[in-house]
């Protein structure tokens with residue numbers, strides 16, 4: 408333990424790119440659905456006093472000699488510090504010796520968006536032109552960056568709760584600041600929900616046939632971002648079935664049927680989108696599996 412390495416957020420930022428991370432996440436999602444990764448559903452402790460949550464996310468991938476856990480806090484009410492903070496502790500899986508602690512803030516921002524990019528690549532209709540971001544925080548930015556690695560959008564629309572943040576993100580992305588979620592979503596090919604809302608913000612009647620949705624917020628069993636009627640009408644894909652059925656209010660409360668894990672689509676065990684007009688929805692809860700080479 409004398410020589411434990413620490414990798415800071417700025418070091419992660421300097422080396423991690425969406426060009427490298429998106430293919431890594433594609434491999435990781437496939438390995439997870441191929442049962443090559445042990446990753447129990449995360450344990451979460453609510454911190455009632457501050458409206459925050461603390462999550463423990465362990466995983467083991469023996470074939471990559473990776474034994475790691477992410478410790479993540481999410482405090483949606485934070486104002487002057489980030490709402491999501493994390494560290495990742497990595498151990499040598501052969502002998503159990505801890506090797507490195509990595510700051511998890513940048514990884515969480517980028518990994519989540521890279522996973523959505525993989526889901527979009529496998530589920531979306533070809534050549535999406537209009538991107539709608541519902542939410543204007545960290546994940547809205549990183550989803551724009553990840554998805555722009557794969558696609559050239561003609562129009563970017565942003566909606567969120569706080570007008571100043573929406574205006575500043577829209578101008579940063581050369582996009583349109585929308586007054587309502589409906590304005591942002593109508594006619595959009597790809598919709599990303601990245602809010603801390605606990606009640607539905609996206610309605611079925613606003614979504615065009617053939618759209619693809621990445622539903623990224625609402626990671627508690629009693630939280631929702633998506634209208635239950637919409638949930639029941641889409642072809643529903645998840646990162647982890649177990650996580651979706653334990654943690655996702657959107658899945659649990661709507662009783663929507665899960666079609667497959669995205670990893671099963673990548674592995675060819677599920678065909679993904681069946682028609683050009685169906686709406687596909689990827690429900691993301693988060694994962695913590697990686698290849699060691701990314702970080703050491």
Ligand SMILES: NC(=O)C1=CN([C@@H]2O[C@H](COP(=O)(O)OP(=O)(O)OC[C@H]3O[C@@H](n4cnc5c(N)ncnc54)[C@H](O)[C@@H]3O)[C@@H](O)[C@H]2O)C=CC1
Nearest residue numbers: 490519543544545546568601602603604624625691692693
């Ligand atoms: N699935 C996954 O792997 C991950 C999911 N998340 C989730 O993604 C969501 C966004 O995360 P960040 O961008 O990091 O958080 P953030 O705090 O940077 O941004 C949250 C955004 O949600 C908006 N918001 C809050 N309450 C709202 C409401 N009632 N209606 C509409 N908008 C509302 C805020 O104004 C802000 O734009 C959170 O729910 C977070 O827990 C975050 C990391 C990983």
Ligand SMILES: O=C([O-])C1=[NH+]CCC1
Nearest residue numbers: 479515626692693694
């Ligand atoms: O995977 C993750 O780090 C998180 N998912 C929801 C909140 C944080």
